[in-house]
Amino acid sequence: MQLEFHQVDAFASRPFTGNPAMVYRLDRWLDATLMQQIAAEHNLAETAFVVKEDAAWHIRWFTPCAEVPLCGHATLAAAFVLFEQYEEPGEVIDFTCLSGALQVSRAGSQLVLDFPVRRAQPYEWQAEVEQALGVPVQRVLALHEGQGIQELLAILPSEAAVRACQPDLSAVAKLPGQGLLISAVGERHDFVSRYFAPAIGIDEDPVTGSTHCMLTPYWAQQLGKDALIAYQCSARGGELQCELQGERVKIAGQALLIASGRLMLP
Incomplete structure (x- = not known):
């Protein structure tokens, strides 16, 4: 099995700044243990996996050792990949995740996250x-x-x-x-x-x-x-x-594609 991946620098206007994230667009979900192993292999702060189910994009994020309920930079990276690499139509992508509904929209050269407020x-x-x-x-x-x-x-x-x-x-x-x-x-x-x-x-x-x-x-x-x-x-x-x-926070930033490739699995 081969899986296509894309590495993106999020919140970055030039390479090797911002926060790198790995993005996989899957046809269906992999086993959670396998996704965790893939994230550990890449060893970036976050690896995002997205799957389209019932006309909606579902997103999950893994650090090298744990799944997390919310991640901003890898969501920005995932939206960038869907828009730029897979030609997702429109100006807005709606995601669902463990933390509820998220949205990313295009605004010129930037992407804008629409996330829930988290009050400390x-x-x-x-x-x-x-x-x-x-x-x-x-x-x-x-x-x-x-x-x-x-x-x-x-x-x-x-x-x-x-x-x-x-x-x-x-x-x-x-x-x-x-x-x-x-x-x-x-x-x-x-x-x-x-x-x-x-x-x-x-x-x-x-x-x-x-x-x-x-x-x-x-x-x-x-x-x-x-x-x-x-x-x-x-x-x-x-x-x-x-x-x-x-009760929402808009967070805008740029993103750059740094690398693309294929993961080879037996």
């Missing part, structure tokens, strides 16, 4: 987050989904503090939730961030669309405006244009 609440165990980061933080918030914490968000005093932070990744992996997000007001952008998720196989994610579903409502309230320009200041880096619209 104050988290009382600030000391353990500070210990993992090795720096003082202004506040910590937690995103609660289902029966537990999905993500943690720590607010730092400055962009310089975000850029300089060198967390203890083993300690971060022991915190509740999938990962730890740090953020601050930006110097040339409205806000900046970095995201660490060693518990799911991602020491630091280059550019994370889904975390901006938390960051956008937080900074919209703090800064008093709904349209924001964000920058994820990882080594690769990436800019995101975010807008809060009620």
